[in-house]
Structure formats: C-alpha cells, structure tokens
Amino acid sequence: MDRALALVESDEATKALVREAGELAAGVDAELLLLHVTTEEEFEEESGGLAGLTEYAESYGSANARDGAESFARDIGQEVLEGIDVDWTPIGALGDTAEEVVAVAEEFEADHVFIRGRQRSPAGKAIFGDLAQSVILNFDGTVTVVTN
Amino acid sequence: MATIDSIVVATDGSESVSRAVGVALDVAERFDAAVHVLSVVDTGEIDSSPEQLRSELADALERQAHEALAAVDDRADRPVTTAIRKGRPADEIVAYAREEELDAVAVGTRGRHGENRLLVGSVAERVVRTAPVPVLTVRQLDAEE
Numbered sequence: 001m002d003r004a005l006a007l008v009e010s011d012e013a014t015k016a017l018v019r020e021a022g023e024l025a026a027g028v029d030a031e032l033l034l035l036h037v038t039t040e041e042e043f044e045e046e047s048g049g050l051a052g053l054t055e056y057a058e059s060y061g062s063a064n065a066r067d068g069a070e071s072f073a074r075d076i077g078q079e080v081l082e083g084i085d086v087d088w089t090p091i092g093a094l095g096d097t098a099e100e101v102v103a104v105a106e107e108f109e110a111d112h113v114f115i116r117g118r119q120r121s122p123a124g125k126a127i128f129g130d131l132a133q134s135v136i137l138n139f140d141g142t143v144t145v146v147t148n
Numbered sequence: 149m150a151t152i153d154s155i156v157v158a159t160d161g162s163e164s165v166s167r168a169v170g171v172a173l174d175v176a177e178r179f180d181a182a183v184h185v186l187s188v189v190d191t192g193e194i195d196s197s198p199e200q201l202r203s204e205l206a207d208a209l210e211r212q213a214h215e216a217l218a219a220v221d222d223r224a225d226r227p228v229t230t231a232i233r234k235g236r237p238a239d240e241i242v243a244y245a246r247e248e249e250l251d252a253v254a255v256g257t258r259g260r261h262g263e264n265r266l267l268v269g270s271v272a273e274r275v276v277r278t279a280p281v282p283v284l285t286v287r288q289l290d291a292e293e
Contacts, residue, residue, distance in 0.1 A: 001178065020282065023150035028178045117276050117283075132276065136257055136285050142171050144252075146282045 001025065001142075005033040005110040007101055008073045014116065017146050018080045021114040026086040033108055035091045036073040037100045038065045066092040098134035105139060113139055117147035152176075155284075156184040157254040158241045161216030164269070165256035168286040169220050172254035175284065176226065181251070183228040185220045186244050187213035188237040238274035246280055254284040 006021035008014050018034065025032040038046075043065045069092030077088050091108075093100040105113050117132050136143045157172035159165045169185075176183045189209045197205050210232070217230040233240040245253050257272045276283045 001175070020150045024152065027151050133273070136272075136287060140287065140289060143285045143287075144282045145276045145285060147276070147279065 001028050001030045001112045003031045003033065003108065003110045004112040004114060005035055005101070005105045005108070006114040007097070007116070008034050008036040008076050009116065010036075010072070015076065015080045017114055017116045018076055019084075020146055021144075022081045022084045022086050022088065024114075025088075026084050030086075030112070032081075032086050032088040033091055033104070033110055034073040034077045034088055035093060035101065035104050036069040036076075037093045037095065037097045038069045039097060040095060043094055062094050065094045069093060098131050098138070101131075101135050102138045105141070111141040113141065113143045115143065115145055117145040152179040152181045152251045154182040154184065154248070154250040155179075155252045155254060156186050156241070156245055156248070156250050157220070158186050158188065158237070158271075158275070159216045159220055159256075160187060160237070161212055161219060162256075164288040167288050168254050168256035168284070169223065171284060171286045173224055173226075175252070175254070183224060183226060184244070184248060184250060185217050185228050185230045186241060187216045187230075187232050188240040189213050189232065189234045190237055191234050192236055238271045238278065241271075241275050242278045242280070250281065252282050252284060253279050254286065257285050257287050 001024070004021055004025050006018050008018060022032055043062070046065070070090050071092070073090035073092060077090055081088055091104060093104055101113060101115065113135060115132055115135055132143075132145050136145075152175060155172050155176055157169050159169060172183065175181065189206070194202050194206050194209065213232045217232070221228055221230060231244065233244060241253060241255070253275060255272045255275050257269045272285055276285065
C-alpha cells in the first residue's frame with residue numbers, strides 16, 4: 001500500500017472507516033485520499049433541477065457540487081484524522097459512486113481502496129452492497145471492505 | 149490504533165487466489181504481521197456427490213488443500229501458520245478469523261471477464277458480509293490485462 005483511497009459517505013458510520021484507513025495508511029507511511037461523491041440525484045435535488053437550464057448554469061453548478069463534495073471530505077478528514085500521522089488529501093467528485101471510486105483511484109494511482117460493506121438492510125436481511133460488489137469487480141488493486 | 153498484527157489468507161489452490169496470496173504476504177511484510185493460511189475442504193461438495201465416490205473425493209480434496217497450503221508456504225519469506233478446516237468455506241474462514249482473533253482476512257475474487265464476470269464469487273461475498281474484521285479482496289487479473 002503506497003496510496004490508499006477511502007470512500008467518505010454522508011453518514012456517521014463513515015468515520016470508523018476513515019479512521020481505520022487512516023491508521024492503516026499511517027502504519028505503512030502510505031498517502032490517503034479521502035473521496036466524497038455527490039450523486040447525480042443529490043445534485044439535482046440540491047440545485048432544484050435548475051442546473052440544466054443553461055450551459056453556464058450546468059458547468060457552474062457541477063463545479064460547485066465537486067467543491068462541496070471536496071469540502072465535505074475535508075471536514076471529515078479534519079475531524080477524524082486529527083492526531084493520526086498520515087498525509088491525506090480530500091477529493092470531491094460528481095457522478096455514480098462506484099464509477100467515481102474506481103476512476104479517481106486510477107487517476108491518482110491508488111493501489112488500495114477502503115469501502116464500507118453494509119451488513120443489514122432496513123428489513124434486517126443481510127445484504128452485500130452493490131457498491132462494494134461493483135468496486136471489487138472493477139478495481140485492479142486491493143479492495144478492503146470494512147463492515148461494522 | 150488500528151494495525152494489522154495478523155492476517156489469514158484463504159486458498160483453494162486455484163488461480164483466482166494467487167494474487168490475493170501475494171497481497172496478504174505483502175501486507176504481512178509491511179505490518180510485520182503473522183500470516184495464517186487456511187484451506188477449507190468443502191464438505192458440501194462431498195455431500196452432494198454420489199455416495200460411492202465420497203470417500204475418494206474427500207481424500208482428493210484434502211490432498212488438494214495440503215498442496216494449496218504448501219504452495220503458499222513455499223512462496224512466503226516468513227513463517228506461516230497453516231490450517232485445514234472442513235465445512236462450508238466462507239463460514240469456516242470467518243470462524244477461523246474469529247477464533248484465532250486475527251485482524252484481517254484476505255480472499256481472492258473471480259475476474260470480471262468470462263462466464264462469471266458479474267459475480268464476485270460466492271465465498272468472497274459471504275466472507276465480506278459476515279467477517280468481523282476488514283476483508284481484503286483481490287481480483288485475479290486476466291492474462292491479457
């Protein structure tokens with residue numbers, strides 16, 4: 001592991017994964033990329049559907065969405081990685097989460113991806129997330145799935 | 149502080165786990181972690197075969213398990229602890245990690261091409277879903293990649 005990527009999600013439980021990834025990366029002097037992805041649906045919702053109105057609004061809107069995602073990743077990193085001696089970088093992306101994880105990992109030449117596995121569906125049934133599955137199938141490096 | 153002091157890699161000796169073995173050994177090297185290598189004799193496979201073939205199949209699977217462990221032992225630069233379990237592979241892998249109080253599990257997954265391109269592999273999937281510790285999954289690359 002030289003450069004790892006951890007997916008930062010929008011719920012409280014994401015912090016445990018970020019901490020785990022941070023501590024493991026620190027242990028081997030690896031860099032850590034913290035990626036938060038704003039999905040197209042979230043983006044549409046946020047922008048109230050106005051983003052697509054003109055080309056200008058579209059590009060302005062999506063740049064904003066990426067910046068927003070990056071600052072979310074930065075906030076989580078500052079909170080969770082405080083006191084952990086790891087070199088980390090926040091990254092924001094807009095699009096499909098699984099696709100962005102693989103694309104960003106490849107772009108930044110990460111060799112290891114950390115993602116959270118979901119253990120239970122709301123109905124209490126054990127499920128294996130499409131996200132974890134898709135990343136495992138499409139990323140060439142190691143994918144560590146942490147379920148908690 | 150999270151660290152990996154011990155890791156178990158599961159092997160059935162097949163091509164799809166060879167890269168996972170490499171990653172597990174590399175992680176062990178970097179974290180100076182103890183390496184366990186586990187091979188599971190799939191009793192479901194034995195039970196579902198014709199009765200007159202079962203003992204022969206059981207012997208063959210056990211031999212295969214020993215060979216798979218020896219292959220990893222040969223590859224490793226550090227001492228490894230080897231174990232053979234009998235049962236349902238994913239359940240035995242998770243139970244082993246739990247009983248031995250290991251910090252991580254490494255499993256191989258199938259490639260994305262070929263007939264199983266949409267499947268992670270049922271053993272890997274079940275291990276990911278049920279393991280109490282982080283699971284390192286490593287996809288076997290196709291020869292042309």
